[in-house]
Amino acid sequence: MNHLPHAWGRPRDDVYGHYNPSYLPTSLGGTQHISSMPTSHTQSPIVTGTSVIAIKFKTGIVIAADNLASYGSLARFTDVKRLKPFNKKCVVGFGGDVSDMQYIDRLLMSLDVQQNYAGSAKEMDEEDGGSKALMGANNLHTYLSKVMYKRRSDFNPLWNALLVAGLDEKDAPFLASADLLGTTYSAPTLATGFGAHLAQPLLRNVVPDEKAVEGITREKAVETVRECMKVLFYRDARSMPEYSIAVIDGSGVELKTDEKLENQSWAFAETIRGYGTQTVPVFVEDQDQIRTLDEMREYLPEDGLSAAMDDHPFRTATDPGEFRDIYLAAAQAVERMPKPRQLEISFDLQVDAGMGQGEHEFSYAQGATESWYQESSVDSKVGWGMFPTVEMDDQVPKAWKKVGEVKGATIELYLSEQNEHYINYRLIH
């Protein structure tokens, strides 16, 4: 179950081709008259919740989900509790359609009543084995998976991805998933929705397998889950920073529904590449000791920039990817330089943007900083994926100051609009 609830349970376009919706209601792409159409039930979720994540620890389990219910991309309801406790031993986390969640919640409530009438849900601390007679999370999971499978077999699925977390009949931690197809699986860490992509690897770092669960404390598990919720909020556009978290262990269910993300840091966002206008620092040098090209080679990896800086005075990068390789090699080189670094970046751009030749020479130094690549910039004019974007009247960013001639090496870039995918650069010794 990925981060697109609409796609859940559908044949993949890339495997089976485009889905033929002609028999569906016209609102869903159908082409036929209403009278001739077969009965069609829910074809897509409406109000949806995003990820649920959970992780086992030595004596119990932690599960979390944010409090948002989205209407498409609209953050419609911000106080929806998507973790539902059941009988002191279990918590069910719901991703997907919220109305179907509410339906299942009603099923859970009647199941609870039924269990209490059957006399199996006595107080946990009761002497006659009351806690053993409680339904375990494994029992609840089996039940829910049958409900889900029944509904998909009626062609009327409950559009959810569920995580069932809790203690099983023997009071051992239990975690398993069930989804709108009735598919089930179990693992020491689980995540639904966007979390299946983003949080699951982070959780697996902490608990790679069932054996590792023994070494995880409650505190560590809670910390890991909170960290994952933060990452999910950073990167999932259908998430919010208020969330619910539940810990289930021998002492019962501890459910908190009004948690807030703490210590957010969005610094990483500056480093994101690939979505918009890019910045390209091409060559960097230590200012304290301006290095010659040969000295510079010490810091360079065998391939990458050093290969680029061979004796060929002129090179043609045939695609943006090659250009990027040079950039990455430069980045690695800088990482190896002693700290603190004062860096100098220089460009010698020759631009052919179809308006005649122009020549720009930049040479900037940045104040001492670790995050050189975040701020080094030729003002967004050279970016892979965005060619050609060079303008004739580049403005030198005010935060940068010109430090004069470049020693060492200079790279000349030629950007040609006539042939968008070619970058020419030249090393000048």
Next chain:
Amino acid sequence: MFRNNYDNDSVTFSPQGRIFQVEYAQEAVKQGSVVVGIVSKTHAVLAALKRNAEELSSYQKKIIPIDTHYGVALAGLASDARVLSNLMKQQSLASRLTYDRPILLSEITSRIGDRAQTNTQQYGKRPYGVGLLIAGVDAKGPHLFEFQPSGVTHEMMACGIGARSQMARTYLERNLDEFQGASREELIKHALRALKDSLSQDKELTIDNTSLGVGGVEEDFQMYEGQDIASWLETTFENKPEGGEAMETDS
């Protein structure tokens, strides 16, 4: 002639507040041969006396294993017991399928109790003519439940129903204190002795007319008949010479 006008159906009270059809059903239980059940802290045992309609016929089944964790012993109309036991088998399987969990004995007992009770309250229906002892082990430990045609159910430490079962109950009441801590073997012996006490003078327990059902913690419910119970009969009644003779009657 006196004629009872209040026993035509099970929905009519007599002026004394009785429902005769239900009482007649309970009489049917008393016609059935005796069955006994006992629980300890670790085990639940059923013992039953089987009857054969005639010398040449087989014996009527008295103990029915329902699920791996429990079984029932019946006294009364065997055909009604068949209906109830089939229902119990279905419900037990449904519990395993739906919840992946052996059904609780308290739960299955109350289910058939509810079912039996509705039969006493709907026009055109009749009560079940059978009493059951339901014994086995579930998540809460070993249990013994008694079921009556009226729909009444009780959890018991020890119980006997069927013809002449008063004698068995007397034995059980006298030895009640020993049951809780009894071992598996001791419990079986108690059940057999209780069963024996309810027999008329001219009857003996033999490997042919005796059934045993045993369930325990970490032990599936198992029915024992024929040669499998020979050694128990022998050791239980070894001080009685005629017990040994009864043993010889097989083969």
